[in-house]
Amino acid sequence: xxxxxxxxxxxxxxxxxxxxxxxxxxxxxxxxxxxxxxxxxxxxxxxxxxxxxxxxxxxxxxxxxxxxxxxxxxxxxxxxxxxxxxxxxxxxxxxxxxxxxxxxxxxxxxxxxxxxxxxxxxxxxxxxxxxxxxxxxxxxxxxxxxxxxxxxxxxxxxxxxxxxxxxxxxxxxxxxxxxxxxxxxxxxxxxxxxxxxxxxxxxxxxxxxxxxxxxxxxxxxxxxxxxxxxxxxxxxxxxxxxxxxxxxxxxxxxxxxxxxxxxxxxxxxxxxxxxxxxxxxxxxxxxxxxxxxxxxxxxxxxxxxxxxxxxxxxxxxxxxxxxxxxxxxxxxxxxxxxxxxxxxxxxxxxxxxxxxxxxxxxxxxxxxxxxxxxxxxxxxxxxxxxxxxxxxxxx
Numbered sequence: 596x597x598x599x600x601x602x603x604x605x606x607x608x609x610x611x612x613x614x615x616x617x618x619x620x621x622x623x624x625x626x627x628x629x630x631x632x633x634x635x636x637x638x639x640x641x642x643x644x645x646x647x648x649x650x651x652x653x654x655x656x657x658x659x660x661x662x663x664x665x666x667x668x669x670x671x672x673x674x675x676x677x678x679x680x681x682x683x684x685x686x687x688x689x690x691x692x693x694x695x696x697x698x699x700x701x702x703x704x705x706x707x708x709x710x711x712x713x714x715x716x717x718x719x720x721x722x723x724x725x726x727x728x729x730x731x732x733x734x735x736x737x738x739x740x741x742x743x744x745x746x747x748x749x750x751x752x753x754x755x756x757x758x759x760x761x762x763x764x765x766x767x768x769x770x771x772x773x774x775x776x777x778x779x780x781x782x783x784x785x786x787x788x789x790x791x792x793x794x795x796x797x798x799x800x801x802x803x804x805x806x807x808x809x810x811x812x813x814x815x816x817x818x819x820x821x822x823x824x825x826x827x828x829x830x831x832x833x834x835x836x837x838x839x840x841x842x843x844x845x846x847x848x849x850x851x852x853x854x855x856x857x858x859x860x861x862x863x864x865x866x867x868x869x870x871x872x873x874x875x876x877x878x879x880x881x882x883x884x885x886x887x888x889x890x891x892x893x894x895x896x897x898x899x900x901x902x903x904x905x906x907x908x909x910x911x912x913x914x915x916x917x918x919x920x921x922x923x924x925x926x927x928x929x930x931x932x933x934x935x936x937x938x939x940x941x942x943x944x945x946x947x948x949x950x951x952x953x954x955x956x957x958x959x960x961x962x963x964x965x966x967x968x969x970x971x972x973x974x975x976x977x978x979x980x981x982x983x984x985x986x987x988x989x990x
Contacts, residue, residue, distance in 0.1 A: 615707045684710050780880050878895050903986075
């Protein structure tokens with residue numbers, strides 16, 4: 596197993612706290628493995644097997660008709676007053692699962708951990724029923740640093756190209772060829788579409804959903820609106836309403852294929868509700884739909900940086916300053932930081948284009964330009980240009 600140390604440490608931190616631990620993330624990103632790693636940790640702490648109850652609700656071994664059957668199955672295994680650790684994997688597969696989770700949570704000697712592959716896991720009834728009683732841990736596929744640490748090879752540039760070519764899904768590391776990887780990515784995509792979107796949302800026109808998905812993958816890092824997508828589909832002879840597009844986008848973000856990023860007017864200090872961007876949770880999933888031609892290396896790099904920013908716990912926005920754009924405005928408890936991302940700024944005009952928006956910001960928060968250029972770290976009157984791979988590896 597790949598040691599997902601960051602997530603394992605979070606589970607250790609919340610162990611035995613009076614909160615439900617909710618692990619969310621796209622299918623096959625490693626949520627079950629994180630459970631396995633944490634269970635190994637519990638055993639190393641002296642917790643015996645009888646006090647660790649693990650149920651994978653995607654397995655045919657565990658088919659419950661409703662929440663009560665699940666609750667009774669787990670409850671029957673709780674036979675004393677010592678602490679029990681209950682792990683429910685892909686819990687959304689059980690009807691009204693939130694009632695079983697709540698029933699287990701209120702037991703004084705039960706520490707509950709659940710996973711789900713949909714954002715709606717924490718919406719609606721579950722959010723209402725368990726409000727204030729859970730902590731969410733969002734899991735992503737492998738970061739570039741995790742990828743490098745696992746492979747333990749030299750040559751960061753070459754490894755980065757492999758990373759964005761061969762996928763960041765953990766299991767892809769075991770596959771040998773692009774054909775195998777593409778087939779695996781296609782299977783993940785189809786599983787998500789069928790199980791998490793089409794069936795749940797009762798979508799009839801799966802071809803239109805695929806067209807919208809392809810459009811998003813081909814437009815990573817580009818500002819867009821629901822109307823623009825609808826107009827693009829219509830111009831290709833596929834009439835679709837704005838309402839339907841909006842529903843599809845909601846489903847694609849709920850299933851974690853894409854992440855929606857809103858815009859922020861830096862000078863006006865207000866959030867904007869138009870022309871948001873969408874970034875993929877794994878940039879290589881586009882290969883399963885679009886092939887490997889006409890790749891925009893700049894936007895792929897931008898996507899990788901976005902994912903790293905949310906891994907590091909930032910709230911992320913697209914910045915607007917006058918008529919210019921800042922790739923990312925990010926915030927955490929320590930304040931704000933600005934980032935521009937460019938594959939290269941060796942051309943003087945490109946460097947000027949990246950510097951100009953940052954120079955227009957009249958505050959003293961950190962400002963960075965991240966590039967693939969193998970240049971020493973450079974300071975342009977407080978704007979730091981540095982190698983993006985050094986930043987991704989936290990050097």
